[in-house]
Amino acid sequence: MTLIKDRLESVLKKVQKPARYLGNEWNAVHKEHHKTAVKMAFAFPDLYEVGMSNQGLKILYESVNAHNNLLMERVFAPAVDMEAEMRKQNLPLFSLESATPLAEFDLIGFSLQYELSYTNVLNMLDLAGLPLFSSERNDNDPLVIGGGPCSFNPEPLAPFFDLFILGESEEALPALLLNLAAYKESGRNRRDMLKRFSAMAGVYVPDFFDPLYNESGVLERVKKNDSTVPARVVKNTVSNLDGAPYPTAPVVPYIQTVHDRAVVELFRGCARGCRFCQAGYIFRPVRRRSPEKIISIAKDLTAATGYDELSLSSLSSSDYPQVDELIKEIDQALRGDKVRCSLPSLRLDSYSVELADRLHQGRRSSLTFAPEAATERLRKVIKKNISEDDIYTALSDAVAAGWQGFKLYFMIGLPTETNEDVEAIVTMCRDIRDRYRGRVRGTLKLSVSVATFVPKANTPFQWEPQLSFQEIIERQQILIDGFRKIQGIDLSWHDAETSFLEAVFARGDRRLALLLEKAWRLGCRLDGWSEHFSFDLWQQAFKETGINGEAYANRRFSYDDCLPWDHLDCGTDKEYFIREHKLAYSCQDDGGSN
Amino acid sequence: MVRIGFLFSRTGHLAYLSHLDMLRLFIRALRRADLNLAFSQGFNPHPRLTLALPLPLGVTASNEPGEVYFDGVVTSETFKSEIEKQLPEGLQIIKAVPIEPDAPALAALVEAAMYRAELRSFSDLSLENRDPGKLIQNSLEMLLQKEEILASRTGKKKKISYLNVRPYIIEAESELTPGGLAVLKLLLKAGSRGGVSPVFLLDQLALESGFPSLRAVCWNLHRESIYYQDGDTLQPLSERM
Numbered sequence A: 001m002t003l004i005k006d007r008l009e010s011v012l013k014k015v016q017k018p019a020r021y022l023g024n025e026w027n028a029v030h031k032e033h034h035k036t037a038v039k040m041a042f043a044f045p046d047l048y049e050v051g052m053s054n055q056g057l058k059i060l061y062e063s064v065n066a067h068n069n070l071l072m073e074r075v076f077a078p079a080v081d082m083e084a085e086m087r088k089q090n091l092p093l094f095s096l097e098s099a100t101p102l103a104e105f106d107l108i109g110f111s112l113q114y115e116l117s118y119t120n121v122l123n124m125l126d127l128a129g130l131p132l133f134s135s136e137r138n139d140n141d142p143l144v145i146g147g148g149p150c151s152f153n154p155e156p157l158a159p160f161f162d163l164f165i166l167g168e169s170e171e172a173l174p175a176l177l178l179n180l181a182a183y184k185e186s187g188r189n190r191r192d193m194l195k196r197f198s199a200m201a202g203v204y205v206p207d208f209f210d211p212l213y214n215e216s217g218v219l220e221r222v223k224k225n226d227s228t229v230p231a232r233v234v235k236n237t238v239s240n241l242d243g244a245p246y247p248t249a250p251v252v253p254y255i256q257t258v259h260d261r262a263v264v265e266l267f268r269g270c271a272r273g274c275r276f277c278q279a280g281y282i283f284r285p286v287r288r289r290s291p292e293k294i295i296s297i298a299k300d301l302t303a304a305t306g307y308d309e310l311s312l313s314s315l316s317s318s319d320y321p322q323v324d325e326l327i328k329e330i331d332q333a334l335r336g337d338k339v340r341c342s343l344p345s346l347r348l349d350s351y352s353v354e355l356a357d358r359l360h361q362g363r364r365s366s367l368t369f370a371p372e373a374a375t376e377r378l379r380k381v382i383k384k385n386i387s388e389d390d391i392y393t394a395l396s397d398a399v400a401a402g403w404q405g406f407k408l409y410f411m412i413g414l415p416t417e418t419n420e421d422v423e424a425i426v427t428m429c430r431d432i433r434d435r436y437r438g439r440v441r442g443t444l445k446l447s448v449s450v451a452t453f454v455p456k457a458n459t460p461f462q463w464e465p466q467l468s469f470q471e472i473i474e475r476q477q478i479l480i481d482g483f484r485k486i487q488g489i490d491l492s493w494h495d496a497e498t499s500f501l502e503a504v505f506a507r508g509d510r511r512l513a514l515l516l517e518k519a520w521r522l523g524c525r526l527d528g529w530s531e532h533f534s535f536d537l538w539q540q541a542f543k544e545t546g547i548n549g550e551a552y553a554n555r556r557f558s559y560d561d562c563l564p565w566d567h568l569d570c571g572t573d574k575e576y577f578i579r580e581h582k583l584a585y586s587c588q589d590d591g592g593s594n
Numbered sequence B: 001m002v003r004i005g006f007l008f009s010r011t012g013h014l015a016y017l018s019h020l021d022m023l024r025l026f027i028r029a030l031r032r033a034d035l036n037l038a039f040s041q042g043f044n045p046h047p048r049l050t051l052a053l054p055l056p057l058g059v060t061a062s063n064e065p066g067e068v069y070f071d072g073v074v075t076s077e078t079f080k081s082e083i084e085k086q087l088p089e090g091l092q093i094i095k096a097v098p099i100e101p102d103a104p105a106l107a108a109l110v111e112a113a114m115y116r117a118e119l120r121s122f123s124d125l126s127l128e129n130r131d132p133g134k135l136i137q138n139s140l141e142m143l144l145q146k147e148e149i150l151a152s153r154t155g156k157k158k159k160i161s162y163l164n165v166r167p168y169i170i171e172a173e174s175e176l177t178p179g180g181l182a183v184l185k186l187l188l189k190a191g192s193r194g195g196v197s198p199v200f201l202l203d204q205l206a207l208e209s210g211f212p213s214l215r216a217v218c219w220n221l222h223r224e225s226i227y228y229q230d231g232d233t234l235q236p237l238s239e240r241m
């Protein structure tokens, strides 16, 4: 077979955005394969533009490639036209840096960021020429591993994977790969190796755990089948961010990506504890990077990439202590480089507006806020503790400072929500429009985006059902009707179909692997892209596998139920979640003391 | 303010960058080189860098002019040596020269461009045993005999209009390589006063030949030179630099 590199030319000519597949971007790492002990392909199961915006990828690329005898190369889900050409020309999925077929790596690691990318995982394994199920792969095939937020409930994917790493991997992944290097020398079989790995912190080998169901098909418990492996897998946490590897010279894409900028992470974790928010729990505890470290990273980053924008990222940026001081110092340090700083994930309060104001000298386009719920009662239930006063004060400040547009994020289907709460979204937005319409310089731009609540593993709301399909549609209709009567507001909402699938997989068990395989065989992929998503195919997959999606998405689990992820430890115990869950129901009228 | 003109070549996989990708790449390279780029005035200042004529995606080139402004003192030698360290393999600066501040913008001088198109391989095309060289020669003759070759453009409000691009073909000839492959040389009008894309013409040629599968993706396209009008003749812009 001729080298992929030579055959690539004719493929690149025929596809859209061929620069997605080149692999020689600035700062890309090219190592000699024959001189490297362990070779890993980092597989991001979505298009290049999305994957290259993921900070986890950049962190792991840095932490692995920093080791002399390890190498990591990247691969993304090919777009539909590329996949068609590859299949036509029998071109296996290859890594970008060296155009090496994926099957030739020692290990393929998938980043599991959202449920709708699962069919892409299967598609990529298939394009790599590998059997989908780990039980069908042999000792010469690469190990297939997963990490990222979805590995806190990886059960629907378990049969396809050899292992998952729970939690933060910038230290755990290189350790695992070095372990693999030692293993390769000794040459024992795969099961031995997996046993060895499962002794490592945060490593979950699903093969050593069997889910047991009762006659009515309810999960009773997950039982380990090997006496030597630990009964619970505890997530990895980086203890000291200043000491952890951080990419100061990340790959700079040729094409425009979703987040096309330098990123310095201020802190990890979020202490706010919003009850729907998985990130808030799985990234606990809060750990800060020191201002000195942040500034030195900021300088190195802009020098090594040439980016003109620096994002000061975290889950809730205004919570960094003395962030205003920090911004001043970064400004000072980057003086003359014409670098814009941006602060994503701002809280809806005056302090945040002040920060944004400092950052946006010059043009003021729009500010993004996420009140999530429009009534004070419901905000208390979800523990989004901002008052109506906070909201209007912040907006007034922003308008006074010259902002003309706002993006507001809400959610429907939150626990205890009623039609009144949904109508309140309409009322609140109308109020905002009426108040500020005359006060901004040009026209007030207001856009409102409404997602549907998806109950997630490892949150206080993990037992809650998602709204039924019918109810989602009905509540969206309230919004559509309400906003139709208000001019000048842009309303967008998430499709009920995709939210439903997210809920199915977010709390799914191992039996869903068959559904996933069926859906992929029927042609589902790139489900996160509305132009490729087909709910009809998914419905067919449910029907043909006899799996009832509602039993996953719309069921209220009880505290006594065994949850498919009970053997995985996210660092917060179930008792805490139960307490928080009960508080959600009792706090509604207690004056907000929670 | 210092104004520097440069010539660059683009080879290999870098052909797969769009014009916007190229601008982004040059600007980031210049920023990394830490050369005190000059910025435009206004709310949204932009680095003052222009490439004389956008290079279509998929096209390699050997003599592409561009120009850039700096604040403060930067010599063309420093510019060349510093930016070269920041460019990926496949982009090369051939030459850099100072340009008079009041000389016209390079982009405004562009009048025409010379392309070389090489049929890459026709083994996977079914040409029904026709000799590819002859086939292409004949099709080109037929195409050139037309008085009108209509290209559609999508204008404002998605309105489609048609334009006769035949007058934009200044010269077109075909040759056979010793290996029996066809090579086309196309001298086409280009720039702000109107022009035609070589990709469009190759697609038209494929239609003319009766073998639509011969379309532009089967060709390696290379831009050899960009021309400006000097009295009655066209002169390579690279020679002004």
Ligand code: SF4
Binding pocket: A270, A271, A272, A273, A274, A277, A278, A279, A280, A315, A316
């Ligand atoms: S929603 Fe935002 S503020 Fe609330 S816990 Fe999650 S990250 Fe923190």
